[in-house]
Structure formats: structure tokens, C-alpha cells
Amino acid sequence: MSRNRSLHNPNLTSFPNPSPEFGALTRNSSVTFIPDTLLWWPSYSYRKESGIGFSGEDFFYRDGKFGVRYFVPTGCVLVNEETAAKSEDIPDDDMEYKILKMAKVFAPNKGKVETLRRFVEDGGVRSLTGVIHFANDTEGPPGFVHGGATFTAFDQLVGVMVHYYALHSPHMTLNLTIHYRKPMPLGSVQFFHLRIAKTEGRKMYVDGCIFDPSAGDADEEPFDVAGWDFSQTIPEKYARAKVEGVFYRLAGIEYLEQNRKDSRL
Numbered sequence: 001m002s003r004n005r006s007l008h009n010p011n012l013t014s015f016p017n018p019s020p021e022f023g024a025l026t027r028n029s030s031v032t033f034i035p036d037t038l039l040w041w042p043s044y045s046y047r048k049e050s051g052i053g054f055s056g057e058d059f060f061y062r063d064g065k066f067g068v069r070y071f072v073p074t075g076c077v078l079v080n081e082e083t084a085a086k087s088e089d090i091p092d093d094d095m096e097y098k099i100l101k102m103a104k105v106f107a108p109n110k111g112k113v114e115t116l117r118r119f120v121e122d123g124g125v126r127s128l129t130g131v132i133h134f135a136n137d138t139e140g141p142p143g144f145v146h147g148g149a150t151f152t153a154f155d156q157l158v159g160v161m162v163h164y165y166a167l168h169s170p171h172m173t174l175n176l177t178i179h180y181r182k183p184m185p186l187g188s189v190q191f192f193h194l195r196i197a198k199t200e201g202r203k204m205y206v207d208g209c210i211f212d213p214s215a216g217d218a219d220e221e222p223f224d225v226a227g228w229d230f231s232q233t234i235p236e237k238y239a240r241a242k243v244e245g246v247f248y249r250l251a252g253i254e255y256l257e258q259n260r261k262d263s264r265l
């Protein structure tokens with residue numbers, strides 16, 4: 001049996017650098033790695049108060065619980081200095097302009113210039129791909145990841161994707177459904193592939209999966225991540241968990257402040 005078990009390393013507490021999984025994605029020409037400084041949003045309040053950005057290749061949810069690296073389809077960089085400069089004549093109280101200014105700070109200044117609207121019109125796939133490490137303290141069933149940890153990971157990953165493609169305009173989760181297909185081995189490094197299925201008004205419909213190249217049939221070669229065309233969905237048999245959900249664009253971040261006041265928090 002030539003099954004690749006290298007992804008399941010119970011002793012792994014942080015990302016090996018560079019990990020074989022990360023390497024497989026960087027060799028895939030249909031995806032581009034975005035340093036997660038551009039997407040990382042650990043705490044909106046903290047960030048706002050401190051003005052501190054975050055660096056490093058790994059994303060961790062609290063104390064080393066999840067580590068994440070992100071990729072987007074090649075040629076889908078949303079905005080750069082040039083695009084942002086063209087928006088100088090937009091009034092300052094315009095929400096989209098504020099978002100563009102944020103994006104100017106956070107978006108990578110390289111690659112092809114694509115605005116969100118242009119990209120959508122082109123019918124391109126809006127997706128996010130990456131590797132995620134479930135460290136040992138996410139344990140639920142003995143030897144496996146807790147379903148709540150999987151859910152949190154999905155909510156965060158999809159949230160990051162939605163905010164990325166919406167040029168950082170604030171969205172909240174309306175609903176999220178997880179289908180647990182196969183137990184998630186504790187300490188394993190998994191891949192995820194998420195996409196925006198459609199946008200309707202203020203709603204963004206999303207779907208995707210966390211998948212494991214070695215989760216297919218035992219007599220097959222593992223799934224070829226380096227050669228896979230990520231504009232396609234991942235074959236069902238590799239999915240450990242699948243997700244579908246809807247995110248909703250808020251009129252402004254002030255909505256959250258108003259809710260805090262209303263709740264007397």
C-alpha cells in the first residue's frame with residue numbers, strides 16, 4: 001500500500017518550515033501565495049487600538065491551535081497602488097473608497113491588477129486555498145480533532161476569504177453548515193479549498209472543503225496537489241469536512257458598536 005501518511009504527524013505542534021504541503025502548493029502554478037499579513041485579522045479591536053500589523057507565514061488561532069497559510073488563484077490580486085491612486089476623486093465619506101484605502105495598505109503590490117468588479121465580470125473563480133495544521137490541543141474524540149475546532153477553522157477561513165474578495169468590507173456569518181465526512185486526525189496538516197459560489201445583493205454564498213490527499217482509495221496514488229487545477233472543486237472522496245454558508249455585508253462597522261451599546265456591554 002503506497003498510501004501517504006506523512007500528513008499525520010501527532011508530534012507536530014507548529015508548521016515545519018517549509019512543510020511538504022506548503023511546498024506542494026507553491027509548485028502549483030494556478031495558485032499564488034499571499035503572505036498572511038495581508039489577511040490576518042486576529043482581533044479587529046486590538047488591531048484598531050494598537051495599529052500593529054502581524055507578520056509571519058503562519059496563522060494561529062489562539063495558542064497554536066490552528067496554523068494556516070493562504071493562496072488565491074493566480075492573476076487575482078485585487079488592487080494595488082495604481083488602482084488605489086485612480087480612486088483619489090472618490091469622496092472621503094464613501095464606504096468603498098475607505099475600503100480601497102484599507103486594501104491599498106493590505107493588498108500585495110505585485111501581480112496583475114484586478115479590481116473586485118472586474119474580476120467578477122470576468123467570471124473568474126474567487127477561491128482561497130491553503131494548508132491548515134490542527135495541533136494537539138484541538139482534540140475531541142481520542143486521536144481526532146474536535147468538530148467545534150473544525151467549525152471555528154471554517155468560519156475563520158471563509159471569513160478571511162469573504163473579506164479579501166470584498167476588499168475588507170465587514171461581513172458577518174448568517175449561517176454555516178459543516179458536513180463531517182471523515183474523522184480529522186489530530187496533529188495532521190490538511191489542505192482547504194474554499195470558494196465564493198455566488199453573490200446576491202449583500203449576501204455571499206460560500207462552499208468548500210478541508211481535504212486530505214491521502215484520504216482517497218487505498219490502492220490509488222495520493223491526490224496531486226501540485227498539479228491540480230484549483231478552478232475545479234475537489235473530488236468528494238478526499239474531503240474530511242465540507243462547508244456551505246452565507247455571509248452578509250454590514251452597512252458599516254458602526255453596526256457592531258451600536259449592538260454593543262444596545263446590549264449594555
Ligand SMILES: CCCCC/C=C\C/C=C\C/C=C\C/C=C\CCCC(=O)SCCNC(=O)CCNC(=O)[C@H](O)C(C)(C)COP(=O)(O)OP(=O)(O)OC[C@H]1O[C@@H](n2cnc3c(N)ncnc32)[C@H](O)[C@@H]1OP(=O)(O)O
Pocket residue numbers: 039040041044155156158159160163164168169170171172173174175246248250253
Ligand atoms: C465580523 C465583522 C468584522 C469586520 C472587520 C472589518 C474588516 C475585516 C477584514 C478582514 C476580516 C478577516 C477575518 C474575519 C473573520 C471571520 C469573520 C467572523 C464571522 C463571524 O463569526 S460573525 C459572528 C456570527 N454572526 C452573527 O453574529 C450575525 C448576527 N446577525 C446579525 O447581526 C443580523 O442578522 C445581520 C446584521 C447579519 C442581518 O440583520 P439585518 O437586520 O441587517 O437584516 P435582516 O434581518 O433583514 O437579514 C438580512 C437577510 O439575511 C437573511 N437572514 C438573516 N438571518 C439569517 C440566517 N441566520 N440564515 C439565513 N439567512 C438569514 C434574512 O432573511 C434577509 O434576507 P433577504 O434580504 O433575502 O430577505
